[in-house]
Structures are given as structure tokens and as C-alpha cells.
Amino acid sequence: MPGAALNVTTSTLSLTVADVDASREFFCTHLGYQVAMAADGFASLSRGDAAADLVLLRRGTEVLPPEQRDRQATGLIFALTVTGIEAEEERLRGAGAPITMPLREEPWGERLFQLTDPNGIVVQLVEWATPEEPGQTDEPGQTDEPAMQVVAPTAGNVTDSPNARMTGLAAPSRGSTELSTWTVAMEAGRTGPEHSVSREQVWTVTAGVLEVTCDGRTEKIAAGQTLVLPPDVLRRVHASQAAEAYVAMRSDGVASVPGVDGTRPLPWAQ
Known part of the structure; x- marks a missing residue:
């Protein structure tokens, strides 16, 4: 019906990968997902919170349309907004997770780091920095301008x-x-x-x-x-x-x- 509101009850991201078991192990071990359903060449994962559910399909499976069967999930970033991002990076590093971009903060206040699973799926954990009140600084006379740095190779x-x-x-x-x-x-x-x-x-x-x-x-x-x-x-x-x-x-x-x-x-x- 024209003008009807879209009523979304859940969201699921379907990813076609070469090795379903490798991605399933990655998401369950490092990111707290649990297996909802699984079969040969298929796994449905969920966290039970605001994170999107995941469906992993093996490349070439006949359940996919012929023109999509050999397309593997690349060129996308699966972003999860979290709290306590420093603790999350420390936890994942300690667990040996494949962190492919270390924690950084963008000028617009986005704090993030990335992991890459065995099939090349990039997962980005994000936390937004709390904006400071105008004029608020840590020290008297201190500004928010980034400091110049000199880097010497070691x-x-x-x-x-x-x-x-x-x-x-x-x-x-x-x-x-x-x-x-x-x-x-x-x-x-x-x-x-x-x-x-x-x-x-x-x-x-x-x-x-x-x-x-x-x-x-x-x-x-x-x-x-x-x-x-x-x-x-x-x-x-x-x-x-x-x-x-x-x-x-x-x-x-x-x-x-x-x-x-x-x-x-x-x-x-x-």
C-alpha cells in the first residue's frame, strides 16, 4: 500500500563464503554468536541482542540463484557498535583474534578497530566518543587541536x-x-x-x-x-x-x- 510504514522485526545478513565452518568458529569464538541452526554448507548465527543475525552459506550451494552461487562475501564491512571498546580490543588481542586494523579515533569522534575472519569478512567494532561541552578541555589553556608528532624508526x-x-x-x-x-x-x-x-x-x-x-x-x-x-x-x-x-x-x-x-x-x- 503506498505510504505504508516499513515494520522491521529483525535483521539478518547473509554471507556467501568458501569455508562455513571457519567463519562460524570465528563469530562464535570471538564475537559471542551462537548457532541457531546448522547443516552441511549452512549455519544460522544469532547473539540475541541488537546485533544482526548472520546466515553463512557455502559458495556454490544450490540454494542460491545460479548467478550468485560463486560470489563470495567481499568488499563489505560488518559494523557492530559496542561499549568499552578498549577492553574489547584488549580481550580480542589476548584471545589471538586476527585484528587487522588497531584501535583508532577519527576526527569526527568515531573510535574503531577491525578484525578479518578466515574468509575475508571484515568486522568493525565501533564506539562513539562522548562529545565534550564547548570550551571544555583537560587542562587550562589546552586546545583540542591534534599535537604535532615526530616519529623515529626503531x-x-x-x-x-x-x-x-x-x-x-x-x-x-x-x-x-x-x-x-x-x-x-x-x-x-x-x-x-x-x-x-x-x-x-x-x-x-x-x-x-x-x-x-x-x-x-x-x-x-x-x-x-x-x-x-x-x-x-x-x-x-x-x-x-x-x-x-x-x-x-x-x-x-x-x-x-x-x-x-x-x-x-x-x-x-x-
Whole structure:
């Protein structure tokens, strides 16, 4: 009937995944969901509170329309508003949960962190900061303007892989709220794995030459040149000679590797 009000009694999010059991274990172990119903390739989960119910369906199941059977749940964020977000992050870290974006606070008062389940489903826990009264500050003369910070790299910010050394600079754990920056050093002849990243990256080569293959196209980037890599496109980086580069990216970017389910955080960007 035109003009009739929508009467919603409950809400359910249906997710198509490769491994139903892995996602079911993740949501039940870390986020307090319980199994309401389950069968081969299917699980219905509920918390009994304001959180949306979840239905997990195995990719390829015939209950889905043919055009949707092979579409896996990606590119979405399942957000849950909570209270006591610091305690929640501490609890989840202690339980070994896969936290892929550490706790941060946005300028508009949203406090959040993210987990990623084994099928790549991103779960975001959110708490809104209590707004202060106009003019209210912690100390006399103190303002709400963010303080300038100087970040110095330390040995604890260095990640060595078989092909490169990444040294983290700015990141959410080191004073930045929006961007992550780091340096990459590669020895001559080294080649990184083929992968994609969910956010745009900007690479400025500071020494040597890098050969970057992206979406089937290969470019040589020499010292002083800058390369912009688009998000979600396969790339591979090769050092034909010893090379170094400076990289910048939004701090919530994660990597994907062909043939491997789920996403991987970039430790030097956390």
C-alpha cells in the first residue's frame, strides 16, 4: 500500500563464503554468536541482542540463484557498535583474534578497530566518543587541536621478508590516524610475491631501480620517480639492482594473494 510504514522485526545478513565452518568458529569464538541452526554448507548465527543475525552459506550451494552461487562475501564491512571498546580490543588481542586494523579515533569522534575472519569478512567494532561541552578541555589553556608528532624508526618497526626489508614510519600505532608510510629496501635480483592491496599506494624510488608489473604491464621506476599503484590490482615488484623506495598508503589497507582465501594485514603499516 503506498505510504505504508516499513515494520522491521529483525535483521539478518547473509554471507556467501568458501569455508562455513571457519567463519562460524570465528563469530562464535570471538564475537559471542551462537548457532541457531546448522547443516552441511549452512549455519544460522544469532547473539540475541541488537546485533544482526548472520546466515553463512557455502559458495556454490544450490540454494542460491545460479548467478550468485560463486560470489563470495567481499568488499563489505560488518559494523557492530559496542561499549568499552578498549577492553574489547584488549580481550580480542589476548584471545589471538586476527585484528587487522588497531584501535583508532577519527576526527569526527568515531573510535574503531577491525578484525578479518578466515574468509575475508571484515568486522568493525565501533564506539562513539562522548562529545565534550564547548570550551571544555583537560587542562587550562589546552586546545583540542591534534599535537604535532615526530616519529623515529626503531628496530621494532623493521620487518624482514625473504625478498625485502620494510621499515615502518608513520602508522596508527605510531601517531598517524589516516596514513601509513614505510620504506622498502631490496637487494639486487630479489622479487616480491604477486599480490594485490585494497588501497592505493604511492611508491617513490629513492635509490636504484624497481621493475613493477601491474595488471600485465611492466614499468621501470628509477630513483627520483614516483609510481601510483591502484587498489585491488595484482602487482609484482622486482629489483634488477639494489633499490630503496618510500611508500604511502591509507592505514587500513590489507593484502590478498592469489589462491589464498582471506586477506593479510601489512604489519609495518599497523
